[in-house]
Amino acid sequence: MTFTQQTGPVIRTQGLTRHFTRHKSTVEAVRGLDLEISAGELVAFLGPNGAGKSTTLRMLTTLIAPTSGTAEVAGYDVVAQRRDVRRSIGYVGQGNAAGHQQRGRDELVSQARSFGMSRSAAHARTEELLDAFDLTEHADRPVAGLSGGQRRRLDIAIGLVHTPGLLFLDEPSTGLDPQNRANLQEQVRRLHAEQGTTIVLTTHYLEEADAIADRVIVIDHGLVIADDSASALKSGLGDLVTLGFADEPTAVAAAQRAGASIAGASIERTGRVVTLRAAHAADAAPGLVTDLAAAGAPATRIEVASATLDDVFLDLTGRSLRESADTATTEGAAA
Amino acid sequence: MSTDTVLGTPVTTPTTPVQRAPRAPGFAADTWNVMTRELKPLLREPATVIIAMVQPLVFLALFSPLLPDVGTGSALQWFVPGIVAMTALMGASMTGSNLMGEMVTGSHERLLVSPLSRSSLLVGRALKEVVPMLLQAAIIIAVVTPFSFDLHLGGVLVGALVLAVFSVGVGSLSFALALASKDQDWLFWTIQQTLIFPVLLLAGVLLPLDGAPGWLSFLADLNPLAYVVDAERALFNGSFALDTLLPGVAGAGVVAVLGLVVGLRAMRSSS
Numbered sequence: 001m002t003f004t005q006q007t008g009p010v011i012r013t014q015g016l017t018r019h020f021t022r023h024k025s026t027v028e029a030v031r032g033l034d035l036e037i038s039a040g041e042l043v044a045f046l047g048p049n050g051a052g053k054s055t056t057l058r059m060l061t062t063l064i065a066p067t068s069g070t071a072e073v074a075g076y077d078v079v080a081q082r083r084d085v086r087r088s089i090g091y092v093g094q095g096n097a098a099g100h101q102q103r104g105r106d107e108l109v110s111q112a113r114s115f116g117m118s119r120s121a122a123h124a125r126t127e128e129l130l131d132a133f134d135l136t137e138h139a140d141r142p143v144a145g146l147s148g149g150q151r152r153r154l155d156i157a158i159g160l161v162h163t164p165g166l167l168f169l170d171e172p173s174t175g176l177d178p179q180n181r182a183n184l185q186e187q188v189r190r191l192h193a194e195q196g197t198t199i200v201l202t203t204h205y206l207e208e209a210d211a212i213a214d215r216v217i218v219i220d221h222g223l224v225i226a227d228d229s230a231s232a233l234k235s236g237l238g239d240l241v242t243l244g245f246a247d248e249p250t251a252v253a254a255a256q257r258a259g260a261s262i263a264g265a266s267i268e269r270t271g272r273v274v275t276l277r278a279a280h281a282a283d284a285a286p287g288l289v290t291d292l293a294a295a296g297a298p299a300t301r302i303e304v305a306s307a308t309l310d311d312v313f314l315d316l317t318g319r320s321l322r323e324s325a326d327t328a329t330t331e332g333a334a335a
Numbered sequence: 336m337s338t339d340t341v342l343g344t345p346v347t348t349p350t351t352p353v354q355r356a357p358r359a360p361g362f363a364a365d366t367w368n369v370m371t372r373e374l375k376p377l378l379r380e381p382a383t384v385i386i387a388m389v390q391p392l393v394f395l396a397l398f399s400p401l402l403p404d405v406g407t408g409s410a411l412q413w414f415v416p417g418i419v420a421m422t423a424l425m426g427a428s429m430t431g432s433n434l435m436g437e438m439v440t441g442s443h444e445r446l447l448v449s450p451l452s453r454s455s456l457l458v459g460r461a462l463k464e465v466v467p468m469l470l471q472a473a474i475i476i477a478v479v480t481p482f483s484f485d486l487h488l489g490g491v492l493v494g495a496l497v498l499a500v501f502s503v504g505v506g507s508l509s510f511a512l513a514l515a516s517k518d519q520d521w522l523f524w525t526i527q528q529t530l531i532f533p534v535l536l537l538a539g540v541l542l543p544l545d546g547a548p549g550w551l552s553f554l555a556d557l558n559p560l561a562y563v564v565d566a567e568r569a570l571f572n573g574s575f576a577l578d579t580l581l582p583g584v585a586g587a588g589v590v591a592v593l594g595l596v597v598g599l600r601a602m603r604s605s606s
Contacts, residue, residue, distance in 0.1 A: 061448050064606045083450060087359065091448040095441015101376040101433070102442070110372045114449045116360050142379075158445065 010166050010198050011037040011060060015069035018055050029055040031222040032069065037200060039165070042192045044213035045202040046309065048321055052222035053202035054094070057170050060200070061091050074166055087115065090164030094171045096151050097158040100144035104135060104154045107143070108161055115162040122161075129157040133187075149180035156187065167191070169201035173208060181205075185212050206309040206321060218313060225316045230309060237307040237315055239281040241288070243274045244301030254297040261291055282306060365451045369459025373433075374466055384470045387426035391418045395475070398541065408572065409483035415475065416494065416567035417540035420560065422471045423498045424535065427464045427505035428527050431513030434460065435523060438513070447605060457510060457602040461595065464506035465499040472498065487573030493580075494570035501563050501587035507594030511601035538564045562586030 016033040019026050030052040037043055045053040058064045060073055062082040071078045074088035098107040105126055112122035130136045133153040138146055143154065152172070159167060169188070173181040189212050191197050203209050209216045210230045218226040218233075226233055243258075245251040248271060255269045258276055265278035278284070282304050289299050313321040360368070377383060395418050402410035437443040446456055472495055480486050509527070516523035535541065537551070538560035544552060555561045566583020569576055 058606070063444065063447060083359075083452070086448055087450045089448075091445065093441050093444045093448070095439075095444060097442055097445040099372075099376075099437050099442040100440050101436070102372070103375065103379065106372065106375045107442075110368055111445075111449060113368050114360070114365065114446075114451045116450075155441075155445075 008038070009036040010039045011035065011071070011073050011200070013060075013069065013071040016056070016059060016066050016071050017068045018052075018059060018064065019067045028222050030059070030066075033222075033224060035217070035224070037198065039198050040196050042188075042199045042212065042214045043201070044209040044216050045200070045219055046204070046206070046209040046216050046313075046321075047219035048204055051204075051219045053204075053219050054170055055222075056219070057168055057200070057202055061089060061168050062086055088164070088166065090159040090162065090167040092155050092159040092167070092169045092172060094174065096143065097155040098143040098151070100142070102143055103140050104143060104146070104157075105130065105139040107154070108139075108158055111158050112161045117162065125161055129161060133157045148175060149177070149183075152176060152180065152184065153187075156184070160191070163195070164197070166198045167200070169199065171202055171204070173203070173205065181208070188212055204321070206313075210309050216309065218309075218316065220313075220317050226312065233309065233312045234307040235279060237312055238277050238279040239285075239307060240305045240311070241276045241278075241281045241285050242301075242303040242305075243276070243289070243292075243299045245272045245274070245297065246300055248272055250297045253295075254292050254299070257292060257295055257297065258288055261288060359450065362452060362455055365455030366459040366462065369446075369451060369455050370463045373460055373463040377467060381470075384467050384474075387429055387467070388422055388471050388474065390425060391422040391471075391475070392478075394418060394421070394541065395479070408485070411479055411482055411484045412572065413543075413568065415479050415484055416571040417538070417564050419472045419475055419494070419571075420498060420501075420538070420564050420567055421535055421540050422475065423468045423502045424505060424531065424560065426467050426471060427502040428509050428531055430460075430464055430506050431509035431511075431516075431523060431527075434510050434513040435516065435520060438517060443605070453602045453605075454599055457507060457598045458595070460510055461503045461507040461598065464502040468498060468502045469495055485572075487571060490570035490573045490575065493575070494567045497563060497566060497570070497583055497587045500584075500591045501560070504587065504590030504592070504594030507591075507598030511594070511598045514601040514605050517605075534558060534560055537561060540564055559586035559590050 013033050013035045016030060016035070017028070018030040019028055021027075033056060045056065047053050055064070059066050059078060060071055062078050062085050065079050073085045076084040076088065078085055097111075098104055108126040108129060109122045112125050113119070117125065127136075130139050133156065135150065135153055135157065138150055138154075143151060146154065152175075156169075156172070159169070172188070173184050176184060185208060188199060188201070192199050201213070214229060216226070216228065216230050216233060217224055228236070243251075243254065245254055251269055251272045251274050255267050255274045258274065259265060259267050262276065262278050262281065262284055265276050265281065267274065267276045269275075276288075285302065285304050289302060292299055310321050313319070395414070399411055399414045399418075402414060434443060437446075447453075472491075476484075476486065476491060512523055512526055516526075537544075537555045537558045539555065540560075544555050544561070547555065562582040563586045564583075565579050566586075569579040570583075
């Protein structure tokens with residue numbers, strides 16, 4: 001196997017756009033995406049269902065062609081050089097990689113052979129992966145009879161059979177229970193840390209993007225609305241401090257004093273409650289409470305919360321990602 | 336960022352190539368891979384070969400005893416080649432349902448993103464149809480030979496070859512139908528079930544078409560399976576007369592070419 005020096009971007013898109021036409025109406029699933037992802041990054045596309053994450057991934061993996069714009073993956077154009085792209089990437093889709101009538105071991109060997117591995121190399125790699133993903137005892141059972149977690153592990157093993165330098169995962173943990181989800185995240189992190197694999201995954205789970213990705217690209221309505229590390233996104237928004245007071249006049253006075261003492265804070269008052277959002281507000285909160293008490297406006301209640309990615313999404317879109325995701329799922333289930 | 340050559344291939348775009356597969360298998364290797372993969376479930380559970388045979392065996396058991404002896408041979412001698420052809424048609428026309436299952440569960444998508452060529456994904460699947468078809472023909476012939484059926488092995492083997500070509504074509508059409516019925520299972524089954532009996536009846540599989548009215552024999556003349564069945568009847572009787580054999584080979588060939596062309600188009604636009 002040949003390893004090449006990994007320096008520049010492995011993925012670059014320019015004006016990447018995809019429209020779908022259904023029932024005479026055009027849906028702009030992805031709108032003019034400009035993106036660069038470097039070798040060795042671990043990137044999460046985060047957004048509600050229908051935001052355009054999976055459509056983007058499907059264009060990058062050659063499954064669908066862009067309506068306009070270009071994308072280069074691993075040095076190849078996703079339209080003109082599809083087979084070169086396919087040889088260069090690993091892909092774990094939303095569904096099961098292994099046919100439900102098949103046996104896991106057979107599917108791993110077949111996938112390895114499709115990448116040109118010799119028979120013996122394919123079998124050796126298959127055993128290695130079965131062992132690594134704790135699937136050896138299930139390898140000769142029909143895939144239909146495996147549990148959801150076992151099937152998902154098999155999907156990932158199949159995606160990794162040719163040790164790709166670039167791996168795409170589309171909603172890898174959807175449908176998994178919390179235990180299996182944690183295991184999967186651990187495997188993705190380890191793959192990235194030990195092999196230096198470039199990983200691009202989509203998720204609508206905030207916690208997942210927060211926990212594993214170095215870089216979070218927030219997508220909504222087909223547009224990138226934020227692109228940074230999770231911690232930078234959150235610290236940019238600042239911490240939320242909520243203070244309760246005995247009566248409304250005290251709260252009014254406290255709001256004024258807090259505004260003067262913490263620079264750049266955005267402060268709101270609703271009745272006897274004052275909320276304050278500012279960078280590093282969590283650090284300033286104890287001093288603020290002492291100061292307010294000294295000034296004759298003692299707080300009766302305090303709550304300090306660091307920003308979550310949901311707050312970031314809410315701040316960017318005016319909607320909660322949690323709610324959008326839930327709504328979309330409910331609609332999907334009802335349809 | 337480099338634009339120099341990697342693995343001897345000129346890199347025309349400035350993104351960094353990642354490690355890629357050691358060597359690209361050709362069409363034959365890919366097709367073999369797809370075909371053997373498709374055969375694995377059959378190999379693991381050979382009994383599944385019976386599924387497409389249920390109806391033909393029912394006809395063989397409950398219908399053929401009602402037939403009067405035709406011409407020179409026994410009724411069975413006349414009926415068995417048609418039933419073997421019917422089994423081939425049933426099996427190959429249903430085979431798209433396996434692909435539909437894989438489209439729903441996701442493994443078809445995985446294969447589309449793999450380096451396997453679109454043509455090998457279609458041709459490998461279509462070629463696989465030959466194996467269950469041969470097994471089914473062997474079972475039927477084994478069942479009827481103790482009765483009033485004279486086995487002419489040479490003719491049966493050539494007949495199997497013609498049916499193999501026919502099965503590849505019908506299998507490809509079935510895959511094309513499956514790909515076109517994405518997310519609409521009912522469409523696949525409606526079309527498959529609507530077509531299958533007219534095609535069988537218009538091929539004279541169950542009853543001879545000799546006394547058919549003009550419009551019916553006109554439709555039968557347009558049915559490639561009619562020529563295939565005529566050729567099978569001659570071959571199963573040990574006759575290699577070219578005036579029935581050649582139209583049969585041509586009928587099977589037309590179905591195969593049409594199937595592969597339509598199937599390849601469908602597979603290329605699959606996503």
